[in-house]
Amino acid sequence: MSYLIGVDIGGTKTSVSLGNFRGKVLIRRVFPSEGVKATLSQIKRIIRAYLARYDRDLKRTKGIGVSCPGPLDFKKGLLITSPNMPTWRNVPLKRIFSRSFTLPVAVDNDANCAALAEKTFGAGKGVNSLFYYTVSTGIGGGLIINGEIFHGASNDAGEIGHSVVLPEGPKCNCGKRGCLEALASGTAIARIARERARRNSLILKLAGKRKDINAGIVAQAALKGDKLARAIYEQAAFYLGLSITNVIQIINPEMIVIGGGVAKAGPILFRPLVKTVRAYTWPRPYRSCKIVPAKLKDAVGDLGAISLLLKRFHLGAV
Numbered sequence: 001m002s003y004l005i006g007v008d009i010g011g012t013k014t015s016v017s018l019g020n021f022r023g024k025v026l027i028r029r030v031f032p033s034e035g036v037k038a039t040l041s042q043i044k045r046i047i048r049a050y051l052a053r054y055d056r057d058l059k060r061t062k063g064i065g066v067s068c069p070g071p072l073d074f075k076k077g078l079l080i081t082s083p084n085m086p087t088w089r090n091v092p093l094k095r096i097f098s099r100s101f102t103l104p105v106a107v108d109n110d111a112n113c114a115a116l117a118e119k120t121f122g123a124g125k126g127v128n129s130l131f132y133y134t135v136s137t138g139i140g141g142g143l144i145i146n147g148e149i150f151h152g153a154s155n156d157a158g159e160i161g162h163s164v165v166l167p168e169g170p171k172c173n174c175g176k177r178g179c180l181e182a183l184a185s186g187t188a189i190a191r192i193a194r195e196r197a198r199r200n201s202l203i204l205k206l207a208g209k210r211k212d213i214n215a216g217i218v219a220q221a222a223l224k225g226d227k228l229a230r231a232i233y234e235q236a237a238f239y240l241g242l243s244i245t246n247v248i249q250i251i252n253p254e255m256i257v258i259g260g261g262v263a264k265a266g267p268i269l270f271r272p273l274v275k276t277v278r279a280y281t282w283p284r285p286y287r288s289c290k291i292v293p294a295k296l297k298d299a300v301g302d303l304g305a306i307s308l309l310l311k312r313f314h315l316g317a318v
């Protein structure tokens with residue numbers, strides 16, 4: 001059996017998986033991300049341990065894929081900067097791992113990797129064009145056209161979280177106003193609930209303290225019929241729906257895949273979202289596009305890194 005190593009570097013945790021060509025994760029280790037040096041050393045330690053145990057003479061391991069936050073230069077494998085990981089600046093990930101292991105290394109941003117993972121192993125299997133949304137603390141996106149990640153002129157394609165859906169809307173972390181991320185991310189849902197929840201509201205009862213309100217609690221309250229919680233989700237779903245409408249009108253994709261923690265809210269998000277998309281999109285592209293939840297769970301980043309290796313080095317027939 002041949003092996004592929006998938007590394008997923010995230011703001012709070014990092015994971016390293018040993019997987020195979022079919023997208024099966026054989027072993028996975030997760031640890032809290034720390035500074036650049038400590039995190040990279042820990043990743044290397046784990047990879048060395050995998051190799052020592054499963055492939056001492058490096059005959060079966062075909063490469064290392066790395067998924068990490070962007071912006072980055074995917075060709076050079078250089079992480080330029082990351083708003084959630086401010087100490088990670090100009091980190092030449094590809095060079096670091098190629099030098100340590102003499103294996104092929106592929107690097108791309110987390111949303112692109114997740115999009116490719118869903119296309120290769122998840123909800124988008126067999127689909128040629130899809131747009132992937134990850135709705136969690138922030139909102140990321142990845143665009144797959146003709147089975148490949150589309151990067152754009154400056155590697156910024158798919159940055160859907162920063163498309164403007166409400167001019168003069170709330171301020172976004174990127175400095176602009178009215179970005180989708182400032183209106184429909186988990187952080188936005190929690191912020192709106194903290195601002196609007198009355199003292200005797202169910203949201204506040206479930207959270208205990210106002211500062212502990214998060215998107216998951218708002219979803220719980222919505223499921224129990226709380227009107228404010230439902231309205232907050234409906235509003236987030238409306239802006240997400242508008243954004244999806246624009247994506248469908250521009251790209252005419254076969255599929256929209258929605259992942260990330262906020263997507264776990266299920267029908268309280270998906271129902272109003274689909275309603276908006278149906279109302280604002282031309283019927284023909286709407287009918288030819290499936291809107292589905294993501295299929296891959298926790299290891300989506302690791303599998304994204306693995307699918308990236310398969311694509312970039314033309315390994316196996318996937």
Ligand SMILES: [Zn+2]
Pocket residue numbers: 161162172173174175176179181
């Ligand atoms: Zn923004």
